[in-house]
Amino acid sequence: MARLSRDNLALAQEILARYPRPKSALIPLLHLAQEQDGWLTEDAMEHLAELVGVTPAEVLGTASFYEMFKRRPVGTYVINVCTDIACSLVGGDELLEHAEETLGVRDGGTTADGMFTLQGVQCIAACTEAPCLQANYRYAHRVSHDEFDQLVDDLRAGRKDAEIPRHGVLARVRQTIPAERAAGAIVPEGQSEPAWLAAAESDAS
Amino acid sequence: MSDTPPVDDATPAPDATPRELPRVVTSRWGLDDSHTLERYEATGGYQALRSVLDKAPQAVVDEVKAASLLGRGGAGFPAGVKWGFCPPGVWPRYLVVNGDESEPGTYKDRILMERDPHQLIEGVLIACYAVGCAQAFLYVRGEMALAQERIAAALNEAYAAGYVGKNILGSDFSVDVVLHWGAGAYIVGEETALIESLEGNRGMPRLKPPYFPAAQGLYLKPTIVNNVETLSNLPWILTNGADAFSALGAESSRGTRLFAVSGHVAEPGVFEVEFGTTTYRDLIYEHAGGIRDGNELKCFIPGGASAPWFFEEHLDLPLETGAVGKAGSMMGSGAIVVMDHTTDAVKACWKVVKFFAHESCGKCTPCREGTDWLEKILERILHGHGRPEDLDLLLDVCDNISPGLAWPPRQTTICPLGPSAVSPVNSAIVRFRDEFEAYIARAEPPAVATVGGPVPVDIRVGASS
Known part of the structure; x- marks a missing residue:
């Protein structure tokens, strides 16, 4: 019942880095918090607010819209x-x-x-x-x-443990983008035309 | 991946498409390892991407336009034309994949994501290359754990193999494809709500105009939102050519399409059929084995719960956008729900309305209040407390959401969710009015005092018709 653990914090940073703006990572991070505790605690939501750079009320505002987020303990x-x-x-x-x-x-x-x-x-x-x-x-x-x-x-x-994890754990396979292969998050403020389009246009002219 | 057998694979597979039918997007469904990179590459995978990288992006856009690929999400807008709506010279552009399949009756995108994730990823890459999208987000419905696992594994394989990320296959084409999960909200299937959700907000639709995603989408930058099935068609189109694709189907509906036939049929299943030429009768009676137990057809929902209902006389309509639209409904998300003569029309209507009432996001008053009223009035009729004037009241509430109850619907709301709740009410009352009246005739007086439903005030305003 708490803030994100050290391991989960590292995962959270990895997820945050994929998005052009941190708040876009909020729903995946809410899932991560729910995975850690089985439900969504207020402490975790406050921690996410710090990570994403919004108020705890905004985190609650988003969380309360979506049915999968449980703000009370639920069954295993x-x-x-x-x-x-x-x-x-x-x-x-x-x-x-x-x-x-x-x-x-x-x-x-x-x-x-x-x-x-x-x-x-x-x-x-x-x-x-x-x-x-x-x-x-x-x-x-x-x-x-x-x-x-x-x-x-x-x-x-416990005969289904291999197939059905406890509540909160969604996908057991995570996306990982290897640093050397990453194209990187594209911030909306960047104004440049993608290289392959620009190249094609200069070929045509 | 294979060390964690999903529950799903223990259950029977949805019926595969019969051999003689074209298989544009379902060609790998029968293979056990269809979701792996190894199988995908062994069956022609990523060849379309390779060929595309040798072409100019505009040539790819032109090919997709020539194929007349209609969006497979529900609205049916031509994909190539949609791509062309991005304003020139405004960067960056984003691609958002709509994998939030949740229209009642719809079951196709989930299978495409679970069984052929690489086909979708290749489609995403082709679209990004053609349109010039610098980053892509693959928004998968939160409740689809297996689809998320399969796509995550496929993306990891594709990154390692050099198909996704920086300098794809050694070219100057670079794009990250980010897997994103939803968290349970039907409305997020609406493209502007999807974008709000992807920005970390409550999934409430934006007003169009000005917020047409192609012009002002994610972070108010040009954004293409395409459905999973739409994008899954691209590898085949780029491999076989626009001509081969548009040789399938008819008129304004080219290629093939996935239809899920559920409800009271002998053999419910998901079928890939030729678009535009196949009829509802073919789907229901040939592919899905006809009505169960030799029963009679009462009605069917032809395109997801939002669609007005069809009846016996519509069976021979071709699955063609124009023809179905003229007949007063839509193919929507390719979901056909069949009801036989044992079905209680009032209950069926209530079920569909209840869904929309539950899923209304609350932004627009006619929908937020109206869908709730519709649900409660239907519930009291169903529970034996209806009043004779309730049918007019239902239609009046409908008229407040969708003035004139016309088709295609007009709406007093930002998005089409409100009018979607009107479809079943209008269909059921027009066709099965006697069933509603029978419930009301059996109702116990004094109906109103005994229920916790809406207070019977007259909400009629002005000269609404």
């Missing part, structure tokens, strides 16, 4: 069951009801052991594979009620 696994139009036509609502019964919490609730937060969500782009869900943003397609129960058992027993 956030289960998003889709109940939008395509899924609801083939059992999405029933799947959410079943999930509520299995987990013993209502839509939006977290189990007493802190393992699961259940959310009914809208379109997660798997409409042909309905009804679908995500566990920490990893998909399960055409989910039957039995398969849901099995998933919950597997997650509880």
Whole structure:
């Protein structure tokens, strides 16, 4: 529950360097803070404000717009069951009801052991594979009620640890731009025409 | 990458395109290692980039213009023409890739990003070279963890191999492609909201004019915003030529297009079909196996949740922009949601409206308040507390968001999200008015006192029609 760790601070600096203006890095940095703590703490948001050069209120302003940022602790696994139009036509609502019964919490609730937060969500782009869900943003397609129960058992027993990281960890592969290959962030104040365009124009004239 | 098998690959793949159909963007979908650089290079990858570097940038723009490649995000604007809108002599220019796919019913960009990330990256590089964009940002929807991993891995490979970054393939073409994650907001799929989000702000759309991205986009500099599928077409076009591309399809809709067919069909799937000539009937009855259980078609959403609904009589329309527009709807994001005769039209309408009410960013009053009212009125009808005057009230709220309920929609809002919520309401009431009336006839009096919904004041203003 804190500011970014030393390792994460180094990562944050690397991410910041990719953007022409530091505030552009805010959403990726909010994800990094959420990855560190499992949710978004006020301390972390204050730290990001320093890094990006805006007020903590502006960081909160951005964070509060986006649904993935959790400003309260959530379960180790956030289960998003889709109940939008395509899924609801083939059992999405029933799947959410079943999930509520299995987990013993209502839509939006977290189990007493802190393992699961259940959310009914809208379109997660798997409409042909309905009804679908995500566990920490990893998909399960055409989910039957039995398969849901099995998933919950597997997650509880740690059998999915290799595939589904704890909440907050999104992509486990990060982009790294090697210094010797980097073209560099292009600041908006720079007024020059790119070299390859200028060269092509002088060829043509 | 391969040491972390994604959950996704354990589930059945979406149906691949049948052999006889053209495969412009889906040619590698069937391969297990389609996302790797090795496989991409072995199947012709990055050859288009090599050939492009020998041409003048303007020649590349001309090739894409000649191909008549329409944007695949929803609005369907010609990509080459869009590129030409950057004001001359204003630098730098940026490219922003819209990978925030979230229109209900839409499932294509995610597969393109997961299964063929290098094809997208090559498309990004071709576009940057042609337009003169000095930096590119690949904005991927936050909820798509696997797509983010696959693109990150692909970019890392491509940087190491010299395809991205400084002096690409030894040329004077240099550009960084930065992978950027969203964090859950449908509205960010709108291009000016995407730019706001990329600047680290709340994702609220900007007013156009003056903020047309090509003129005043990211950091108020010229910015091209292109959809994932649009850019994924570029390697094929530059390899095979504009003529080969425009030989596919018809009239104003050239090439192929990805369509996701979901809902009450026997075999839902994502299909790459010839644009402009294939019909809705082909897609629903041939590719997707027809209506499930031999049921009858009730209606279908022809282009994402924002699109007005189509019915039996529209099945033989070709997937061609002009024809679908004239018939009163749109192909939008290539999402077809099929409903059979067992569907409750009131509930389906409420579901779609609920989405837009939830996703309204709150910037414009007609949308922020209107979509909420629509949702609550529909909810009370559905829950047996509707009033006879509710149907007129629904249409009146719709009229406040989209005056005249015309197609293409007029709007009192900055972006099209508000009018998108009007489409399902207008479609459902016009076609299935009896179902709404049946709910209302069954309602228990006194309806209003028993619900926490909107207070029944008359909001009619002036002479709105």
